[in-house]
Amino acid sequence: MKILIIEDERELALSIEEYLKKENQLCDVAGNLKRATEKMDEVLYDCFVIDIGLPDGNGLDLIPLIKERDSNAGILILTARDALTDKITSLESGADDYLTKPFHLSELAARIKAIYRRRNLGGNTVIRHNEIEVIIQTRIVKVNGKPLTLTRKEYDLLVYFLSNKERVLSRESIVEHLWGDEVIMADTFDFLYTHIKNLRKKIMDKGGRDYIRSVYGIGYRFTDP
Amino acid sequence: MKLLVRTTIYMVFFNIILFITGGILFYYVFKSYIYRQIDNNLMVEMQLVRDEILHSDTLPDIAGKSRGIIHISLSDKPVRSAQVFIDTVLKTPGGDEVTYRYLKFLGNKPDGTGYFIGIFHSLEERKELLQVVTLYIFFLIITLLVFAVLMNYFVSRKLWSSFYKTLKSLREFDLSGMKKPLLWKSNITEFQELNKVLDEMMDKMILDFNNVKDFTNYASHEIRTPLAVISSKTEILMQAGNLTEDQMRMLIRIQESALRLTRINQGLLIISKIDNYEYAEKKEVFFGRMIDEYLDKLEDMLEGKSISITREYTGEPAVQMHPALAELLVINLLSNAIKHNIDHGIIEIVLSENSLSIRNTGSPLSAPPEEMFEKFRKESAHSESLGLGLSIVKKIVDFYRLGIEYTCSGSLHHIVVHFTSQEKKLPDES
Numbered sequence: 001m002k003i004l005i006i007e008d009e010r011e012l013a014l015s016i017e018e019y020l021k022k023e024n025q026l027c028d029v030a031g032n033l034k035r036a037t038e039k040m041d042e043v044l045y046d047c048f049v050i051d052i053g054l055p056d057g058n059g060l061d062l063i064p065l066i067k068e069r070d071s072n073a074g075i076l077i078l079t080a081r082d083a084l085t086d087k088i089t090s091l092e093s094g095a096d097d098y099l100t101k102p103f104h105l106s107e108l109a110a111r112i113k114a115i116y117r118r119r120n121l122g123g124n125t126v127i128r129h130n131e132i133e134v135i136i137q138t139r140i141v142k143v144n145g146k147p148l149t150l151t152r153k154e155y156d157l158l159v160y161f162l163s164n165k166e167r168v169l170s171r172e173s174i175v176e177h178l179w180g181d182e183v184i185m186a187d188t189f190d191f192l193y194t195h196i197k198n199l200r201k202k203i204m205d206k207g208g209r210d211y212i213r214s215v216y217g218i219g220y221r222f223t224d225p
Numbered sequence: 226m227k228l229l230v231r232t233t234i235y236m237v238f239f240n241i242i243l244f245i246t247g248g249i250l251f252y253y254v255f256k257s258y259i260y261r262q263i264d265n266n267l268m269v270e271m272q273l274v275r276d277e278i279l280h281s282d283t284l285p286d287i288a289g290k291s292r293g294i295i296h297i298s299l300s301d302k303p304v305r306s307a308q309v310f311i312d313t314v315l316k317t318p319g320g321d322e323v324t325y326r327y328l329k330f331l332g333n334k335p336d337g338t339g340y341f342i343g344i345f346h347s348l349e350e351r352k353e354l355l356q357v358v359t360l361y362i363f364f365l366i367i368t369l370l371v372f373a374v375l376m377n378y379f380v381s382r383k384l385w386s387s388f389y390k391t392l393k394s395l396r397e398f399d400l401s402g403m404k405k406p407l408l409w410k411s412n413i414t415e416f417q418e419l420n421k422v423l424d425e426m427m428d429k430m431i432l433d434f435n436n437v438k439d440f441t442n443y444a445s446h447e448i449r450t451p452l453a454v455i456s457s458k459t460e461i462l463m464q465a466g467n468l469t470e471d472q473m474r475m476l477i478r479i480q481e482s483a484l485r486l487t488r489i490n491q492g493l494l495i496i497s498k499i500d501n502y503e504y505a506e507k508k509e510v511f512f513g514r515m516i517d518e519y520l521d522k523l524e525d526m527l528e529g530k531s532i533s534i535t536r537e538y539t540g541e542p543a544v545q546m547h548p549a550l551a552e553l554l555v556i557n558l559l560s561n562a563i564k565h566n567i568d569h570g571i572i573e574i575v576l577s578e579n580s581l582s583i584r585n586t587g588s589p590l591s592a593p594p595e596e597m598f599e600k601f602r603k604e605s606a607h608s609e610s611l612g613l614g615l616s617i618v619k620k621i622v623d624f625y626r627l628g629i630e631y632t633c634s635g636s637l638h639h640i641v642v643h644f645t646s647q648e649k650k651l652p653d654e655s
Contacts, residue, residue: 009454080446101450168464216473
C-alpha cells in the first residue's frame with residue numbers, strides 16, 4: 001500500500017511515516033498542497049492522509065484532485081480544529097474518515113487499513129495471521145479453520161491488534177478505540193484486562209497460540225510467541 | 226424604591242414642613258397686625274376723649290363717635306393717669322360670649338376730678354377675617370403643594386426618561402450575541418456623558434471579549450499540533466525494545482498528560498464555541514436513538530460494574546438542535562451517570578416529550594448540586610474526571626434556553642432537562 005502524508009508539521013509527518021513504514025508500507029510526505037499535487041503526478045497512491053490546515057490552502061481542496069486521478073484512493077483527514085464541525089465537512093467532501101489531532105498512531109494505522117480494505121478489496125477481506133483468520137465483512141473469526149465466537153468488543157480488539165502487529169499498544173489507545181474517550185473511569189483498565197484475558201483464552205481454547213503479550217506498565221503487544 | 230417615588234416623597238415632606246412653618250408664621254404676623262390696628266383705633270379714640278375732656282370740661286358724649294362700647298365712671302379725687310390694653314370676654318344679652326379688645330384709661334379733668342374710661346372694641350369681626358384669610362391661605366398652600374408635587378413628578382419623569390431609556394437599552398446588551406444596543410440620544414449633558422461612557426465601556430467589553438475569543442480559538446487549535454507531536458513521538462518511542470520499566474512508565478505518564486491536556490482543550494473549546502454561536506445550525510434530533518447508541522457502546526462496561534439500566538421512552542422532545550450539541554448533551558449526562566455510579570448501582574432514564582430525566586446512584590454530594598455546573602468542579606476523587614462535563618451540559622441547556630434541575634437526596638442523583646421551557650425564538654444565527 002502506498003500512502004501520501006500531507007502534513008505541514010514535519011515532526012508529526014515523520015512520526016506517522018515511521019510508524020506506518022514498519023509494516024512495509026510505502027510512505028511519502030508532502031508539506032504543502034503544491035508538493036502534494038506534484039507527488040500525486042509521480043506516484044499512484046492508495047491512501048492519503050491529509051491535514052486540513054496547510055500553509056498554502058485547505059487540505060480538503062485536494063480531495064477532488066485525488067478523486068479525478070483515482071476514484072478508489074482512500075482519504076483520511078486530519079484536523080486540528082474541533083471535531084464536531086470538521087467531521088461533517090470532511091465526510092461531505094468525500095473523505096473516508098477523519099481524525100482529530102492529537103491521535104494515537106495505532107488508531108491512525110487501524111483506520112488507514114480499514115479504509116484500504118473497504119476501498120480496494122470491496123470489504124471482502126480476510127485478515128490472516130498464522131492460524132487466525134478474520135473475515136471482515138461478516139465479522140467471522142476462525143482459528144485453525146474453526147469458528148470462534150467473540151463478543152463485539154473482543155472482535156474489535158482482535159482487529160485492532162491485527163492492524164498493529166508487533167507494536168506496543170498503550171492501554172489508553174485501546175480503551176479509546178473500544179469505548180471512545182468519553183468514559184474514562186478508574187476501573188476502565190480492568191475491563192480492558194478482562195476483555196483481553198477472555199480473547200486470549202478463547203483463541204487458545206481453539207488451539208491458537210498466545211499472541212497477546214502484556215507490556216508492563218504500558219499496555220499490550222500482539223506478537224508471535 | 227423608585228427614584229421618582231423617592232423624590233416625590235422628599236418633595237412632599239419638605240414642602241409640608243415649609244408650608245406649616247410659613248402658615249404659622251403668617252397667622253401670627255397677621256394676628257399681631259390686626260391687634261396693632263385695633264390698638265391704634267383705640268388709642269385714637271382715647272386721644273379724642275382726652276382732648277374733649279380737656280377742652281369742654283365736661284364728660285364728652287362720645288358714645289356715638291366710637292365704634293365700640295364705652296364705659297365711663299368718675300371719681301371725686303384726682304387719679305394717676307394711666308392706660309392699659311386688656312383682652313376680655315363679655316356676655317351679650319343673648320348670652321353669647323364675645324371677645325373684646327379693651328382699652329382702659331384713667332385721667333383727671335381740668336377741675337381736678339378723675340375719670341375712668343373703658344373703650345371696648347369687638348374682636349369678632351377681625352377674628353372672622355383672620356379665620357377666613359387663614360383658611361384661604363391654607364387652601365392656597367394645599368393647592369400649591371399638590372401642584373408642586375405633580376409638577377415635580379412629571380418634570381422628573383420627563384428628565385429621567387433618558388435614563389430609563391438608556392437602562393432599557395443596556396438590558397438588551399448581550400456580549401456573546403454581539404448585540405450592542407444603540408443608546409438613546411439625550412439632550413441633557415449628564416445623560417449624554419453617561420451614554421458616552423457606557424458606549425465606550427461596551428465597545429471595550431466587546432473588544433476584550435473578541436480578543437479572548439480569538440485567543441481561545443487560536444490557542445486551542447494551535448495547541449493540538451504540538452500535542453499530536455508529543456503523543457506520536459511517545460508512541461514511536463514505546464516501540465523501542467530496549468527501554469527499562471521506569472522509562473516505559475515515564476513514557477506512559479507523558480502520553481497520559483498529553484491526553485488529559487487534549488481533553489481539557491477540547492472541553493474548553495466546545496464551551497467557547499457555544500458562547501460564540503458557532504453551533505447555530507438546527508436539525509431535528511432523536512434523543513432516544515442517541516441514548517441507545519451510546520449505552521450500546523458501553524454495554525460491557527455497565528455489565529462489569531453491575532449497573533442496571535432502565536429506559537422508558539414515552540415520547541421524543543420536539544426540539545431543534547445542532548446534532549453535535551444534542552449528542553454532547555446526551556453523552557455528558559450519561560457518562561456522568563455512569564462515571565460517578567457505584568457497583569451494583571442503578572440508572573433510570575425517562576424520556577418524554579417534555580423532559581429527559583436521568584436518575585442514578587452515586588456518592589452523596591458535599592456541595593449544593595447547582596455548583597456542580599461550574600467549570601472544573603470535581604466532586605469525586607476521580608483524577609480522570611476533568612470537571613467539564615456538567616458545565617458543557619449547562620452551556621448547551623442555556624444556549625437552547627432549556628431548563629435543567631439537579632437534585633440529590635443522599636446517594637440518589639437526579640438530573641432533569643426540561644424541553645418545554647424552550648422559547649419559540651432561538652438565538653439568532655449571527
